[in-house]
Amino acid sequence: MECPAMGNAESGVSPDYMARLSSDEQAQIQYRFEYLCQSRNTRAEKSLGFKAFQEECLKCHLTGSMCRRIFRTMQSKNPTGKANPPSPEITEEQFTMFIVHVLRGTEEEKGLLVTSMIFPNRETVRGEEVQEFLEDLICGVIYVLLKNNTIRGWRMGNTRNCKLESVYLAEQLLSQLRSASGSTLEEEEERLNYYYPQDSIMDWLCRTPLVSVLLRITVTVGLSVLKNSTEQQQDVRSLFPTCKMGNWADCRSLLDFPSIIFLNFHLPAEMQHRWCLLFSTQVYGMSFIQLCTHLVDKGPTLLVLRDTNGFIFGGFASPNWEVKPHFQGDNKCFLFTIFPKFGIYTSTGRNEQYMYLNDGIQEDPKGLGMGGDLGCFGLWIDQDFRNGHSKAKKLCTTYNSPRLSAREDFTIDSMEVWQVGKIPEQLQVKKECPGPRPEAQEVKVQMED
Known part of the structure; x- marks a missing residue:
């Protein structure tokens, strides 16, 4: 559900993050979070647990696996910078910071975010974990766009092989990852078993922009936030032409x-x-x-x-x-x-x-x-x-x-x-x-x- 233009939105999020959003974008993100809280009768607390988050996102056809990855990454966001233990619920600040990092994040912020989505609380991620993340991401994008009638003029008559082809595409994207020394791993088994540091993930995201596009679409359409923006429509068009x-x-x-x-x-x-x-x-x-x-x-x-x-x-x-x-x-x-x-x-x-x-x-x-x-x-x-x-x-x-x-x-x-x-x-x-x-x-x- 998108909100109408609401002017400036007040928030506890650091101005450094908010400066990357227009006033209308700030208002839409705030409205969406409050709607999620209101729908679960938790508006007074202004925080959201995983069950309520998942129920609302599933209505927008975000897949369960991507719901879990997104929620735990939001939990890891720390707007205050203080060493507080993670809360079982997410706040508006965490919700907003996650979206800002997905849409307007620096290379470092995006690298940390994707690493967290692949496997939280680790500085390195195994190639097999990256492969699983990519398969979730590709299948999730196709599903959320199909269910939201965003793919224009195409329809899938038989989806049995879509999962298999998603695996092949994930393998191609994984093959672009480089080791800590900057070399490309040629053998599939070697790629799957290698542990990639965050620097490798950051470099990979810069050289493989398709991953960032898939993630942006998953978040904007799957969370139903800023999904009518010009940038989002350009992202969808870069993946699916009108037939x-x-x-x-x-x-x-x-x-x-x-x-x-x-x-x-x-x-x-x-x-x-x-x-x-x-x-x-x-x-x-x-x-x-x-x-x-x-x-x-x-x-x-x-x-x-x-x-x-x-x-x-x-x-x-x-x-x-x-x-x-x-x-x-x-x-x-x-x-x-x-x-x-x-x-x-x-x-x-x-x-x-x-x-x-x-x-x-x-x-x-x-x-x-x-x-x-x-x-x-x-x-x-x-x-x-x-x-x-x-x-x-x-x-x-x-x-x-x-x-x-x-x-x-x-x-x-x-x-x-x-x-x-x-x-x-x-x-x-x-x-x-x-x-x-x-x-x-x-x-x-x-x-x-």
Whole structure:
């Protein structure tokens, strides 16, 4: 429940923290805390126990695990600076300080806060504990946004694999953590068993902004405070684009919510607000001609493939695709994997061989490619549309990407193409994307068993 503008709010919180909030934000936070207390008939005490806190937050669809993490972290906040034992209830000052640190905290404050949410009262946290925290955070964000009808135009028809994909995304985020010496731990078992100091957590949060965005959304929507702010709406848009295409309701996308979060967050900001499904083999079959028809002159696009071994991968093309027998594109392009692991592979700057699409010149390779060189691409789809290849690192100097597919030479199982952002005006023929079923309303996001 949001409050109306209430002017300046008086509080016992240190002015140093309150100075980071506008008067309207202060009023909204105060109103929300008083509402929580009032709903449990404890307004006179101006403090809140865990049971009452959880009951109210569950109404906003905050998950139980995140309720516990948030409440115990609020308990650890000490506005007075005195060495008092923690109280079983939280005060308005603790509630406000927690929100300030989440939304406007310094690097040190955010590092201490996240460390406390992972495991309280410890100066180091184990990699396995960080992994569990990330899984809670990712699943919590998806759940709270779904239940609050914040995800626009998407719906999850089958959520059985969402938890699994959340694990994979958590693993990718954990892989960005560095040891106390600043080195990256390559082996998964080593990452899970390593104890990371607070300095490592602070550095990680700076280099991995997706974690902070997930936390901000969890707090603003899950606690129903400041959730209509411009910053919060920008955070949501960076994770979930609006799905404007309404003619593909029966299609089963290769993507699910964790992979949409991962890919959209890595797109340029001006392309994050809108996705539109242009092509799917479920509708158009395994046709290179149909692919080109629905790909060329459509602006920036995401290509998503699944090979017959179940690996899911693809590429982002920042500029418009054109059919011509030489490379095109710019350094915003990248390759990616989303199953069995998440990964983004951006331009190395070593060459400009970002994109290639040829359907006519006989002496040159005919098909679609990204990165690498003629006949040796980071991602290649042959004109026959059945076969492709993915060359690794030394052979794909454009993106320094590993092999994306299960095997270097792969067979395509299915493919889809998403237009992202706004179609450039010079290319825009219709305001809405085309589609074969005008009666449908939304795109289902489903993962197959």
